[in-house]
Each structure stands twice: as C-alpha cells, then as structure tokens.
Amino acid sequence: MSIIGLDENLKVTTRHDVYPTVDPEDLYNAQTYAGNIVPIAGASRGIGLETALHKGVIIREAPGPQVLTFPTDARNVKKAEEAVAATVAQFGRLDVLVANAGTVRPTDAFAVPELVKPKGRIVIVTSAAAQYRVPLASAYCTSKHAVDCFAEFVAIEYPSIKSFCMHPGVVDTELLAESSPPGFPAEDSVALPVATILYLTSGKADYLSSRFVSTTWDLGEVERNWKEKIIAQHSLVNKFSLPQ
Numbered sequence: 001m002s003i004i005g006l007d008e009n010l011k012v013t014t015r016h017d018v019y020p021t022v023d024p025e026d027l028y029n030a031q032t033y034a035g036n037i038v039p040i041a042g043a044s045r046g047i048g049l050e051t052a053l054h055k056g057v058i059i060r061e062a063p064g065p066q067v068l069t070f071p072t073d074a075r076n077v078k079k080a081e082e083a084v085a086a087t088v089a090q091f092g093r094l095d096v097l098v099a100n101a102g103t104v105r106p107t108d109a110f111a112v113p114e115l116v117k118p119k120g121r122i123v124i125v126t127s128a129a130a131q132y133r134v135p136l137a138s139a140y141c142t143s144k145h146a147v148d149c150f151a152e153f154v155a156i157e158y159p160s161i162k163s164f165c166m167h168p169g170v171v172d173t174e175l176l177a178e179s180s181p182p183g184f185p186a187e188d189s190v191a192l193p194v195a196t197i198l199y200l201t202s203g204k205a206d207y208l209s210s211r212f213v214s215t216t217w218d219l220g221e222v223e224r225n226w227k228e229k230i231i232a233q234h235s236l237v238n239k240f241s242l243p244q
Contacts, residue, residue: 004133010226013218016169017189021220022199032202036095039087039111047100047125047168047193084110096201097122112154112161121162121201124151125193128167128214148212149238155210162209164200168193169215188216211236 018024027033070083088094094114099122115122129137130144147165154163169188196215199205205219207227213219213236222230230236 002135005131008131009214010217010222012221012225014216015192015218016187016216018191018195019218019220021218022192022195024195024198027198027202032198033096037087037091037093038096038098039084039094040098041100047171047190081110084114088114093118095120098197098201099124112158115161116158119160119162121164121203122151122154123164123166123197123200125168126151126165126212130165130167130212145238151212152210152237162203162206164205164208164210165212166193166196166200167212167214167216168196192216207231208236 070079070086073079084094094111095118097111097115097120112122114120124147126147127140127144129141130148132141134141151163151165154161169192170186171188171190171193172186193215196213196219199219200208200213205213205223207223207230211230226235
C-alpha cells in the first residue's frame with residue numbers, strides 16, 4: 001500500500017524530545033503566562049493534560065492562580081458554548097487557546113472571537129496525516145486537512161490572532177493505544193509537543209502563523225534556514241500544486 005505525501009517534509013533535523021530552541025525553562029523563569037487566560041481543550045489526558053501541568057509550572061510563582069474545569073464532550077455544541085461563556089464571564093477574556101480535542105470542535109469556533117481583543121494565539125493539534133493520501137484512511141486524513149484549513153481561515157478572518165496547526169509527533173498516549181495496532185512505535189516524548197505549544201504561543205515564532213508545524217522539526221533550524229523562503233513562497237499551507 002503506497003502512501004502519497006511521506007516525502008513532503010522540511011529538510012531539518014528530526015527531534016523526538018525537548019531541545020534547546022523550545023526548552024521552556026526560560027518561560028518558566030520569566031513567568032510568561034502569568035495573568036493569561038488559557039483554555040485547553042482535551043486536558044483530561046495525554047498531551048492536553050501535560051500542557052495544563054506545564055502551564056501550571058510556568059505560573060507557579062504567580063499569586064492566586066485560578067483554574068476552571070468543564071468535564072464535557074467537546075462535540076456538544078451547547079456545552080462548548082457554555083464553557084467558553086463561563087470562562088469569559090469569570091476572567092473577562094481569553095489570551096491563548098490550545099485546541100487539543102482531536103479536531104475542530106464548537107469550542108474552537110466560540111472561543112476564537114474572544115481572542116481578538118487581546119491579540120491572542122491559538123494552537124490547533126492536528127496530524128501529519130493532513131498532508132498524506134492514505135488508502136482507506138480518507139475520512140481521517142480529510143478531517144485533519146480541514147483542521148489545517150481552519151487555522152488558515154482564523155488568520156485571514158481575524159488578522160490580530162496568531163494561529164498555528166501543530167502535528168504533535170507520535171506520542172505514547174491513550175488515544176494512540178486506542179487507535180493504533182499493538183506495538184505501533186511511539187518515538188516522541190509527550191514533553192516535545194508541550195514544549196512546542198509553549199514556544200509557539202510565546203510570540204517567538206509568529207512568522208509560522210496560519211501554517212502547519214511539526215513538533216519533530218528543529219524549529220531553530222527552520223527559522224535559520226527556511227524562514228525567508230517560507231514567508232516569500234507562502235509555504236506550509238494548503239494550496240494547489242501547479243505545473244511549473
């Protein structure tokens with residue numbers, strides 16, 4: 001079975017764990033997210049839970065951190081709207097949205113307009129499968145492709161918001177165990193996508209807004225070797241490949 005798209009990748013060092021460019025230690029020391037309102041969808045387990053724990057470390061020295069939890073199915077439109085409304089009512093705004101519920105959910109659509117005033121950031125967790133054409137996996141690949149398009153539309157419709165679509169790598173989570181055959185290799189640490197989310201939402205890589213980003217790319221090398229071409233050629237987005 002041939003998979004089309006496996007060769008569509010940036011030529012940079014492949015990373016499987018946290019590396020200096022995305023190491024969040026500086027963010028910890030600077031308390032980068034102190035005072036920020038950061039909804040995290042899918043925070044009950046896996047990458048979402050780890051992200052919540054890391055953001056907790058970042059604000060550990062800040063006085064009186066507050067946490068709201070909404071144990072609900074993110075596919076439930078009414079519950080999603082209520083969760084966003086309750087968060088805004090409690091805190092007055094949203095600064096960063098981590099959309100980690102597996103696809104674009106109503107939560108994301110309701111939350112995005114709330115990010116306009118503070119010029120916030122959104123990271124949507126997608127999959128490299130968005131760029132693949134895999135026989136018998138059309139539904140999954142197409143849904144991930146749509147998620148990538150959503151990130152592009154956020155940047156177009158809300159220019160003040162920075163939006164990123166992030167492939168988290170292959171991480172040993174409950175979701176991977178539930179959806180993959182036994183023994184499927186999980187090469188990437190859960191800390192890697194978390195560190196990448198923190199890096200992207202810290203303002204250090206805004207040139208990647210509206211684009212697909214893989215956590216396994218060395219983002220230091222991406223900036224040094226590819227940034228100018230990515231911007232000039234409007235790369236890492238969904239578009240027709242026309243004959244040259």
